[in-house]
Amino acid sequence: MSEAVPPVLSVRPSRALVDEKFSVQVENLPPGCPVTVRSLFQSEDKDFWEAYGHYVSDHRGTVSVSEDVSVGGTYTGKEQMGLIWSMRPVPGSREGLRLRKRDMCTPMLVTISVHRGHQGFRDQTALASALVERWYMAPGVQRIEVREKGVRGTLFLPPGPGPFPALLDLWGGGGGLQEYRAALLASRGFGALALEYLKADDSKPIAMDGKYFETAFEIIKGHPQVAPDRVGIIGLCFGTLVTLSLAAEYPTIKPRCIVCISNVHHKSTKNTVSEFPEEVPEKFETVSAMKNVLVWRDMGLAVLQMPHPKIPVGNIDCPMLLINGTDDQNWPTVEVASDIIKMMRETGKDSLVTRVDYPDAGHLIEPPFSPHFRATNFMLSGTRKKVMMLWGGKTKPHADAQEDSWRRILSFLQLHLCGDPSLNAKL
Template sequence: MISRQLSTMSGTVPPIVSVVPSRALVDEKIKVLVENLPPGSPVTLHSLHHSEDRDYWEAYGHYVSDHRGTVSVAKDLSFGGTYTGKEAMGLLWSMHPVPGSRKGLRLRKRDVCSPMLVNISVHSGHIAEGFRQQPPLASALIERWYMAPGVQRISIKETGVRGTLFIPPGPGPFPGLLDLWGGGGGLLEYRSSLIASHGFASLALEYLSSDDQYPLFSIIEAAFSILKDHPQVIPERVGIFGLSLGSILTIFFTAESAVIKPFCCVCISGSHIYPSGKMLLMCAVTCDGRKLNKVRLDENNHHIWRDVGRAIFHTPSNQVDVGKVNCPMLLVNGLDDQNWPTVESAEDMAEKMNAVGKGHLLTRLEYPDTGHLIEPPFSPHFRATNFIVEATKEKVIMLWGGQTKPHSDAQEDSWRKILAFLQHHLYSSLTPKVKL
């Protein structure tokens, strides 16, 4: 527990902010407690994070101390701020860029070997601005980690494969997961490192490459083989975890690949469209350099791609034959996904798999008022963020959808169920595979 006493409101004993645990994984809950306040005092709890991109993110809640002069974020009501009600983790999931920040920001951890540092402070009165100008009554600095102690981080660079392998602590071997992010590209490690912290060897793969020497499909197949053949990985217990474009590719490889035979799959915000060649879903949004008329703009000029997905999805020749899927698959989707028709796709997949007697392999999670970017729990909600369209390199602001509170609830609930799904299928010796 880390706490700094800075000043007093009244009396001789200074207020104290305590956070337990002060050092934890990002998916662990914390308890924030303020003590030594005058009874019935209005105070504001504030969180502040300075990101690796040098942007400031904050959240705050308005509280009134009880008869003992304490405020418990988990037990007491927030009467206003970026969240309201009893929300133990509101100071984290309701974070947003401070006023005056750049538009379209998204908070993502790049260096998983260092923690996210969050300063939690208490201020006199109910305030909504000027936190950095007003000295706090007390504050505490906490560490939020994506990588648990003992997790190994191994850089992979071979046969066109660029990624990072995370191995859990302990003797092993462990079940494995190939981690495929979306069409924004880049090497993102934070989900894989968190997965490894829960006992699964995970390979975060950068599969969108401008190097035509290594085609997209070959990169993913080679990465799957590298993971499966690692001495710390159980070769017959390797799955795939995809988001957005990564989920589209996961579904395709699961149904069609002669090389990749996953034991189970998790697909967040994807669909069963057929990725032809070096497809890069983003290229489907342009035609001869011109945007298709299916791309819509909202009142804020945010790009909405749902109708683009519908146009592709409703052409039967563009659909993967999901009747060929032979492993358990978990689909996680938001009912307010403004980027892609993921729910419609899930319904069609269920219908087609039921028709061939494989409906039992499919598990669906759907969440109201939840958008496309379903992240690990207590991550901020991003309704619209900057995005570079692969085909044109144009920078736009993409509308992902969702409302902050229900989206955040969905992130917490889905992560718990994803881990349970992976634990059940990858660690259980009783889970039968469908005969080919």
């Protein structure tokens, strides 16, 4: 490789939202030169994550990640965003990590670099590198901490005066205040209140009575920059159980539409939502697929086969989007979706349901290009016992599901909150 004309690496755009694609190109290589293109990111927990593809330069001495085929690495084939969605902890890292951004006011800073050959690249000095900014918050998005009337959360509002359509954003049983999806929704034109209702330390409810959620819904509806008649709810995992309950059982909460990702619709034997996460693991045996890894799918199937209380979803009168992965090992979400549709059909409302099942996708279907986690550390509700939870999914199909589902979610929200199925964003 000539030292007189060093390789040039370019990334365009170098600053973008996390759901936007970039193009990586390396020039000034010798023709037929084997190189490795690598991404490296240090999380807020100080863990390093990487992805890499092995390439061979063309007759012009050029490698284009979006146009050329990776012949090995953390991804193979022609994958424009493989350097992001195939990220994994570097060798020697702690086990069971999950990558989640906490500070929405700063970007993910990802270093893209090119190295000689296909082996030993971690020990080399890079031939060239570039720093890329990946943002959840677009310029002009407002981040407002909500600490009123007992409600804890963060409200994100798009740039401009509004009024905007908006969503109540509910995450799953891991607890804590997760802001990144709400920030990205605001970047795409929707106000979003990320609500904390489970504590991250032990997943005990902050307040699981209906009044807490009614108050949160009223807070977002009552904001002067929110259109009060265009507010929906989006939930993941346990958040879908809450979402369905709010839409079906609380007359004061009338969402314009709901989005449920990885569906749960059963309640505890006492007919409550709050006790379900603790009660079910105590009553049913979990299945271990491998040492120290919990698989709850079979437990969920057992719940489905019993006369267990369910959310009366037939009471729901708004459009709903159900998104699930067929390799979900945490809960039988595909079967739950079928049961939800059956219950809606019994009340003549199945036309309100849009269902999408993604082959070989797992439980944690997140915004586009988020790294895939087949199993991660998880704190069991109530016991505070730390376990390894199997979520399922195969990396490439799961990545495809995340990209496609985000497009569908935005289109669904545009249609039902704005009356326009077209997208504001180029995705």
